Structure formats: C-alpha cells, structure tokens
Amino acid sequence: MSTEETNSLFNDRSVLLREIAKNPAAFANYLADFQRVLLDMQANLEVLQREARVHCRKIRVEGDKWGQARLRSFPVERSLNNVLKDLKGLTSGLEKSAHKRAAHDEKVESVAKQRKERALLKAQGNNPPAIQPTSESKERAGSQNSHYDGPESIHDLSDRRSA
Template sequence: MTSPDDESPLRGVAQNAEASARYLADVQRTLMNIGRKLETLQHETRVHLRGTHVEGDRWKEAHLRALPVEAAMKKTLRDLKKAVDDLERVTFKRRAHQEKVNALPAIRKEKQLAKARKKNPTQIQAAPGNPSESTQGVSGATGMGYGNPTSIHDLKRKSA
C-alpha cells in the first residue's frame, strides 16, 4: 500500500496540465523503451523455441509447441502499444479539459450578458455611442422600425 506522503507529489502533477503532460510523456517514453526490449525478447524467444527439437519430433512439432508462448508475447506487446496510445490520448484530453476550464468564465459572462439583453433589451444596448442605430430597430438601413409597416402590402414600391 502507498502512504499519503507518496501520493503528494502526484497531487501537484495532477493539478497542473503541463506537469501532467510531462509526466505522462515520461511514462510513455519508458513504456516505449520497454516495448523495444520486449520485441527483441519476442524475436529471440521465437528463434530459440522453434529451434528446440526433441528426439522423435516430427517436422512441425517444435513450431506448434512455440505458438502459445508466441501468442502470449504478441498479446503483451499489443497491450503495451495500446497503453502507449492511450497515454497520448489522455494527455490531449487533459489539455483540452484545462483549455475548457480556462475559457469557462468568459463563456459564462457572455451567457449572462445575453440573458440580461433578452430580459431587458432597452437597458443594455450593443452600441451606446450611436443612438440613431438603437432607435431605428432591426432594419435601420431602410428606415423601418418596429412601428412601421406591418404587412408587405404597406411597403412603398421601389423600382429596381
């Protein structure tokens, strides 16, 4: 079992996204080194096991005896490579989480402003320095406000 004193350095790493990325990169590098050594071991084991013949063996019996060991080594290497890939994925997700947390106050402030604008549009104006734009309403370019024509038949005819 690990004591709480052993976990305290990792607590600091877990709280910092950059430190987490560095730590996971170190673990990933270590696992990749182990993977290279296991690949060499797999090859040497395969050569040795397939070359071990017992008196009375038929042509392919040494090969068939070696298959379970080779399959186990292959599975171990596959799992190790998956772990290395998963560590990289964790690093990206941790960084994305930190970016999302950092952006959250701005998003909440924007939502709060949008909610305030929706509740009381006359109090909060988009451009307080330009009063002509706020009094004309939605279609300020054509001169029509909310109190102007309500039907397409009330519009003035303009030639194209």
C-alpha cells in the first residue's frame, strides 16, 4: 500500500466515525458491534482459562510436594483472570458510553427548551402585562374623595364616633 492509499483510508474512516459520533443510534449500534466481539472473546478466554488451569495443575514434576503444581499455575491463572476482568470492564464501559451518548442528546434538547422558557419568563418579568382594572376598583375610584374611605387605625377616628 502506498502512503496515499493509507492516508485516504484513514481519512475515509475518520469521516465515517465522525458521522457515527453525530448520531446516537448509530453510535449505540457501533459500540454494540464492538461489545459483541468482546463478549465472544470473553467466552473463548473463559474456556481457555479453564483448560489452562486444568492443564497447568496436572503437570507434576518428580519430587513435587502436595500443592506445588497448583502454586506454579497461579501466575498463569492470575494473568488470565486479570484479562477477563479488564474485558468485562470494557464491555460494561461500552454499554455505559452508549447510554451516556443518548442521555447527552436528551440533555441538549431539554437545555434548549429550558432556555427558551426562561427567556419568555424573563421577558414577561421585565414587561409585566398591564393589569386590567376590575369593576370593583372602578367603583371605588369613582366614589373616593380626596380624604379616605374609612379609618385605617383606632387613632384615625377623630371625626367619627365609636360604637
């Protein structure tokens, strides 16, 4: 392969991945494909782990004491256990990533709606709607004299007689 073919291949792949990243459904499908491959690998590695464990523990050297074969097999078992644990972490991480990608789009949509609502509330708050006078307040306004309608406290009873 020439360098031009390699560059065009990488450019095509990056364009494809860019389009996948834009669409949450395509993103989830792409990660699900990876997850299926990893789960297949995990199943194969679990079988390999059991077989390697049985084989390594069966190999005995003349003069071994009880349990020495088992102790020799521990590093092999531990390394395969670590690989399987990491693989399980990868599969769960892929699933979480797909969910978080979908949640991101939902959050973006809700933030846009919230901002529109806040802008409307702010606009209404700055310019409150004119209060329409009710019929009762019109009657009061017509019957009011320059003084006041009634006493507001006990000390305002100067002109009136108390009961």
